[in-house]
Amino acid sequence: MSRIRDINLWESGKKKIEWVKNFMPVVNTLESKYSFSQIFKDKTIGMCIHLEAKTARLALAFKNCGAKVVCAGSNPLSTQDDVAAYLVKEGIEVFAWRGESSEDYERNLEEVLKKEPNLIIDDGFDLTVLLYKKFSYLKHKIFGVGEETTTGVKRAKALLKDRGLDFPVVAVNDSKLKFLFDNRYGTGESAISSFMRNTNLLISGRTFVVAGYGWVGRGIAQKLQGLKAKVIITEVDPIKALEAHMDGFSVMPMKEAVKIGDVFITATGNFKVIGEEYFYDLKDGAILANAGHFNVEIDMETLEKIAIEKREVRDNIHEYKLPNGKRVFVIAEGRLLNLAGGDGHPIEIMDLSFGIQFLVMKWLMERGKELPKVVISVSEDIELEIAKIKLDSLGISIDTLTPEQLNYLQSWE
Template sequence: MDYHVKSLDLADKGKLRIEWASMSMPVLNKIKERFRKERPLDGVVLGACLHVTTETAALVQTLKAGGASVYLCASNPLSTQDDVAASLVKHDEIPVFAIKGEDNETYYEHLRAVLDAKPTITMDDGADLVSTLHKERKELLDKIIGGTEETTTGVIRLKAMAEDGVLRYPIIAVNDANTKHLFDNRYGTGQSTLDGIIRATNRLIAGSIFVVCGYGWCGRGVAMRAKGLGARVIVTEVDPLKALEAVMDGYEVMPLEEASRIGDFFCTVTGDIHVIRKEHFLNMKDGAIVANSGHFNVELDLEGLEDVTKEKRIIRDFVEEYTLNNERRIYVLGQGRLVNLAAAEGHPSSVMDMSFANQALCAEYMVKQGSALEKKVYGVPEEIDKEIARLKLESMGIRIDTLTEEQAKYLSSWEMGT
């Protein structure tokens, strides 16, 4: 079996950590039980480009239980948990190509290693696997049934590909499922981002000015958790509706030009490029801490920062100190990559339970329906979304009401009024 991980000596530690995460993933465990019996993915070669974490391990184990031959690489150079990668190779015989801290060249070598397996379904997080496939390995495209995409950034890229008419197979936007973005993006990103910032810096959040750039579901989560820890939260936005919502939620809203002068912590969660630019870095006060929790590190203009920097050093793990030409010091966390995975362990497993349940069930859906779909980006089928929510509630011991016959009739009719 071909693979590339840091060391198989880490495998036993990784196995225990995967077991610990799986304990909080009851929905995915139920799906795994059914997959093991029904084998809906028999014959599928599944190429996955995901964050190689304990939760991802539980997902790929589920996919393998369903009959798929899974090949896995990392979707971010700093998000790999090396012991997990080793465990999947040694204990599950799943080819993994991922090493924490790999350089850009190795990152793309790993993507190509997954594509060498000639996948029939892709499972992406950020769309690097799909875009590399479309650019470099077009001969493989005709055999692909379909794919799934995990994150906001990837969905944006894939919709752009579909709009340009270059997307060659259907893809389900798992990120857009209610049981994904309403929970994973908000509660998962919210908690894990603050976790990453605190682990990297050991600085007190209470009493600080915390600037959140972007008020999508991830930004909502980060703002909520920073406020909960006692920060004064400022939101920056370009969308007037989201900005208005942030105001109504009790946050200050202002342009980044103004916020950059007063913030203690900055975190980007927009999915766009160069949100914090050279002029913003120059505005920041001495000691400002800058992090990114969007998928790619392009949200921070690090080249622009280098242009105005006279000295640089690593002062703590995942903390890089930039001394600017104006003598102020700026601290960038995790090389500007996803701080929740670069400096911490990513989302808690109980929230990834729903996200990865979506991935597993959408892979099954693609096997059954992929040949009938157009070459575009689809939402998660409503029945899958609702089934995952139902299973999650059931696992939590929570029961809900059902409509009476009279209520159902009322909601489906137009005759009855006041």
């Protein structure tokens, strides 16, 4: 049975989902197009994802198109209980609640797999990894996985190299509509919005250190730049570092940045980006936050050990007092800033990403058993279809190539 602390929360969740539906024309269009035929009839879709209003809208679209949908959260602090309660009321099984322990988190993923899904939407690859570790007997039932994150795609490729895959994993994160819009504009806006909501502090004039200049990092940095912050980038990739320099940012190693930064936001997908060797050099009152998928980029385990005092100074913010007398503030326990401490990406951005996931699930259901058992890219046809639906919803028309122009582009002469 799905576990929700207070089923009476559902009315609040309903309002949230009704609100986001107004701004999700892509998902709405796909639901309208495929609900009559019930294309996912007799299929079970397992979702390990941040459970909030926008993801709930996707889950409901799948249900309304015939699927049995089973959900777990992909982060212990990102589940919104009222939204989860409404999904339960609407007949979707949910195994998640805000603040669940690590043990509860894994048990909830197990509950999803016990429902024997045919299709998986993963956000960080935890559900798929657990399937390989404890539910390998289900692998033959899986048509494929749609992986949402940079971290998850890396894990999928590592699994492919180490043990091989038994079904295709679609790297949704690597699609143009995902990294150009979701990772860049979505994270840029939602991470900074969450910072402002949680701290009530001014952006302008503050020195922010952004660790990593991938699509997520550059989105955050560019949003901060527009708000008149002083922005420093740390990188390990010389090409990305050069790009950050050309984009007008200061670039330096973390060991130098820790001495001058006021706020640090990690976005690398790696672990111990800010570790013990840096904690003591931070300015008194430095604020640490993480925009990477897992809570490993800030070495919270070590910070907990070396701190001589810890207290909650504001909702979702803890102060750690170090042996040298300095104070360090951490937002959302070092978990995903924009979701553990906010509402996640803007609605319109996730409408694009979830439109892709919808068509990827349809594609895998129809062709998954024929596709190579590797990490594969989203079909260009899917991306173009989603972009066209979005443009239509905005009332935007674009040019088309004439037959003569097409012939010119395809000619070698």
